[in-house]
Amino acid sequence: xxxxxxxxxxxxxxxxxxxxxxxxxxxxxxxxxxxxxxxxxxxxxxxxxxxxxxxxxxxxxxxxxxxxxxxxxxxxxxxxxxxxxxxxxxxxxxxxxxxxxxxxxxxxxxxxxxxxxxxxxxxxxxxxxxxxxxxxxxxxxxxxxxxxxxxxxxxxxxxxxxxxxxxxxxxxxxxxxxxxxxxxxxxxxxxxxxxxxxxxxxxxx
Numbered sequence: 001x002x003x004x005x006x007x008x009x010x011x012x013x014x015x016x017x018x019x020x021x022x023x024x025x026x027x028x029x030x031x032x033x034x035x036x037x038x039x040x041x042x043x044x045x046x047x048x049x050x051x052x053x054x055x056x057x058x059x060x061x062x063x064x065x066x067x068x069x070x071x072x073x074x075x076x077x078x079x080x081x082x083x084x085x086x087x088x089x090x091x092x093x094x095x096x097x098x099x100x101x102x103x104x105x106x107x108x109x110x111x112x113x114x115x116x117x118x119x120x121x122x123x124x125x126x127x128x129x130x131x132x133x134x135x136x137x138x139x140x141x142x143x144x145x146x147x148x149x150x151x152x153x154x155x156x157x158x159x160x161x162x163x164x165x166x167x168x169x170x171x172x173x174x175x176x177x178x179x180x181x182x183x184x185x186x187x188x189x190x191x192x193x194x195x196x197x198x199x200x201x202x203x204x205x
Contacts, residue, residue: 003089004086004089006093007086007091007093007096008086010093010096010097010100011082011096011097011100014097014100014101014104015100015103015104015107017104018101018104018105018108018171018172018175019104019107019108019111021171022104022105022108022170022171022172022175023108023111025149025170025171026112026147026149026170026171027131029047029049029147029149030049030116030120030123030128030129030131030147031128031129031130031131032128033047033049033123033128033149034049034123034124034125034126034127034128035049035050035051035123035124035125036048036049036050036125037049043153044152044153044154045150045151045152046150046151046152046153047149047150047151048149048150048151048168049123049147049148049149050148050149050168051123051145051146051147051148052145052146052147052148052168053145053146065142065143067113068110068113068114068142068143071106071109071110071113072110074102074106075103075106075107075110078099078102078103078106079103081099082096082099082100082103084194085099085194088194091190091194092187092190094182094186094187095187095190095191095194098179098182098183098186098187099179101175101176101178101179101182102175102176102179102180104172104175105171105172105173105174105175105176105179106172106176107172108170108171108172108175109146109170109172109173112144112145112146112147113142113143113144113145113146114141114142114144115141115144116137116139116144116145116146116147117137117138117139117140117141117143117144117145118136118137118139118140118141118144119131119132119137120133120137120138120144121133121135121136121137121138122138146170147170148168148169148170148173149168149170150168150169150170150171150174151165151166151167151168151169152165153165153166
């Protein structure tokens with residue numbers, strides 16, 4: 001198998017694995033947990049079901065449709081960038097996999113935004129959601145809420161309230177965050193090199 005074919009395989013596997021795990025966990029939480037229901041798995045790890053209408057970690061800076069559109073634009077740009085990188089024979093596979101984590105995380109949350117308002121009814125504090133409800137979903141296309149469920153209560157106060165880390169996130173958020181740290185720590189030179197290197201016109205995908 002050629003090096004570029006192996007790199008394509010790694011990219012595809014990375015995106016597929018992250019998306020499958022992300023969506024499987026979200027479906028399970030949505031169909032089995034009431035809103036704000038919590039389960040402590042470890043002293044520093046909780047399952048806490050919340051729905052996020054905004055950005056990662058519950059931030060809300062822009063209107064919902066704008067955030068979804070920006071995620072789609074990011075995915076399109078990164079897909080084009082990966083296509084360009086694959087023509088550069090010296091690019092490291094780890095760099096491609098790291099970028100693939102960002103794509104997978106963004107797509108995972110895009111799926112929530114596009115479709116969850118259509119295929120699920122509303123989760124409440126007293127009842128779990130239903131998949132494909134007879135009366136229709138809780139929202140419209142493009143306006144679904146992102147399902148978050150992971151909390152890392154690393155520091156608590158005397159009353160037991162979480163001091164750090166309070167935000168609740170999901171697998172897609174974790175993939176993006178991990179990729180950003182990897183880019184900063186291990187692949188800064190790769191970013192600089194790839195952005196400053198011209199494509200090899202003789203290379204083909």
